[in-house]
Amino acid sequence: MSKKVIGIGMVRELTGLTERQIRYYEDRQLIFPERTPGGARKFSFEDVEQLKEIDRKLRDGFHTFELRKTFLSGAPRSLET
Amino acid sequence: MSKKVIGIGMVRELTGLTERQIRYYEDRQLIFPERTPGGARKFSFEDVEQLKEIDRKLRDGFHTFELRKTFLSGAPRSLET
DNA sequence: CGTGTAAGGAATTCTGACACG
DNA sequence: CGTGTAAGGAATTCTGACACG
Numbered sequence: 025m026s027k028k029v030i031g032i033g034m035v036r037e038l039t040g041l042t043e044r045q046i047r048y049y050e051d052r053q054l055i056f057p058e059r060t061p062g063g064a065r066k067f068s069f070e071d072v073e074q075l076k077e078i079d080r081k082l083r084d085g086f087h088t089f090e091l092r093k094t095f096l097s098g099a100p101r102s103l104e105t
Numbered sequence: 106m107s108k109k110v111i112g113i114g115m116v117r118e119l120t121g122l123t124e125r126q127i128r129y130y131e132d133r134q135l136i137f138p139e140r141t142p143g144g145a146r147k148f149s150f151e152d153v154e155q156l157k158e159i160d161r162k163l164r165d166g167f168h169t170f171e172l173r174k175t176f177l178s179g180a181p182r183s184l185e186t
Numbered sequence: 187c188g189t190g191t192a193a194g195g196a197a198t199t200c201t202g203a204c205a206c207g
Numbered sequence: 208c209g210t211g212t213a214a215g216g217a218a219t220t221c222t223g224a225c226a227c228g
Contacts, residue, residue: 025106025150029119031219033141033198034110043199044210052209060114062218064199069106087208112198114219124220125189133188143197145220168187 028058028066035067039075046075052088054078109139109147116148120156127156133169135159 032043039046049055050065055074057065067075081091113124120127130136131146136155138146162172 029115030110031112031198032200034147038110042210044212047200048209060218062199063201064218066115082209089208112219113221123189125191128221129188141197143220144222145197163188170187 026068026070028068028071030067030069030072032057032065032067035072035075038072039079041075041079045079049075049078049088052092054088054091107149107151109149109152111148111150111153113138113146113148116153116156119153120160122156122160126160130156130159130169133173135169135172 030038032046035041035046036043046055047065050057055067055071055078057067057071060066078091082088111119113127116122116127117124127136128146131138136148136152136159138148138152141147159169159172163169
């Protein structure tokens with residue numbers, strides 16, 4: 025499901041990553057969580073899978089800016105110019 | 106998905122129910138959310154669907170104790186013993 | 187019976203920064 | 208570059224109770 029309904033704490037559990045890492049990957053534009061009115065991030069199961077993939081790639085020696093290219097070609101994303 | 110990963114605030118949004126109603130239905134044993142270490146309820150998408158169904162039934166005049174039987178057997182049963 | 191609400195507390199999440207390298 | 212942490216604040220969720228009917 026692509027519905028953004030999972031909180032960061034749950035994502036931490038599902039991925040094994042730290043909140044710090046998750047937020048950083050968002051900052052690097054590798055994932056795009058939504059926000060609740062109060063500002064809390066909400067992720068989808070797809071995001072969770074994406075994060076696992078990111079983690080694997082980074083462990084393989086890739087850099088965040090390299091992974092961004094991978095994702096842009098894999099799924100359509102609105103471009104802000 | 107049956108993974109319990111959705112917080113009550115999100116469930117409120119997805120179902121249109123109030124937290125009070127959601128907690129009450131749990132108290133009535135119509136849904137069985139899990140808990141985070143801190144005590145916060147976590148629901149699955151199945152729970153969300155279940156809640157929508159519960160809401161419909163209650164609007165149709167059913168009572169919570171009647172709905173419990175429905176769920177336990179998977180089909181409506183007689184109230185007589 | 188089913189649901190609203192005010193009350194006080196505890197757990198969750200947020201941002202910006204300093205640190206290391 | 209990628210990640211850890213302490214800091215203070217804001218939003219979220221929890222329980223038990225009183226209320227109405």
